[in-house]
Amino acid sequence: MGPIYYQKLKHMVLDKMHARGSGPRVMLTRQPTEGRARNGGLRVGEMERDCLIAYGASMLIYERLMLSSDPFEVQVCRACGLLGYYNYKLKTGICSSCKNGDNISTMKLPYACKLLIQELQSMNIVPRLRLADS
Known part of the structure; x- marks a missing residue:
């Protein structure tokens, strides 16, 4: 048996965690701003939308793409x-x-x-x- 190496990533959960209830919006589109640094909203992109459609979660799609935005x-x-x-x-x-x-x-x-x-x-x-x- 040879030597075993362990490596630890410096990423911590507290540094990555982000949530938002309300916050700033873009004036033109009235949608939440992008990015954690700008207190932006979590983005549901095209691939996430397609997965929700395939799963049949129509009310979740309605909430994410309409009511929450x-x-x-x-x-x-x-x-x-x-x-x-x-x-x-x-x-x-x-x-x-x-x-x-x-x-x-x-x-x-x-x-x-x-x-x-x-x-x-x-x-x-x-x-x-x-x-x-x-």
Whole structure:
């Protein structure tokens, strides 16, 4: 039997540990900042999301990618499928395209999704949202 060597890594749990309940957010996307040094949120990346989808954990996906990150309420026109806006004086949603508030529904989606829709609209690509009857 030969000599046995033990090596110890200098990494300690207390140095690596990180948790966050609330903290700073990026102004543009309204999502938590990145990194432990900036008191950032724990990131669920694309591979983690794919694993959760394969496992069938739909409520966990909803919580991590929507509720814990950046939920946002938007007004959606049922007639044309475009995003509307909320008129605080009239206390109702109004469609920018149809100019009425008859077919407006409120919907929650991630702020990043709303940002993507608006960015596509700025490039003259108009995504339309179809709402299921509830």
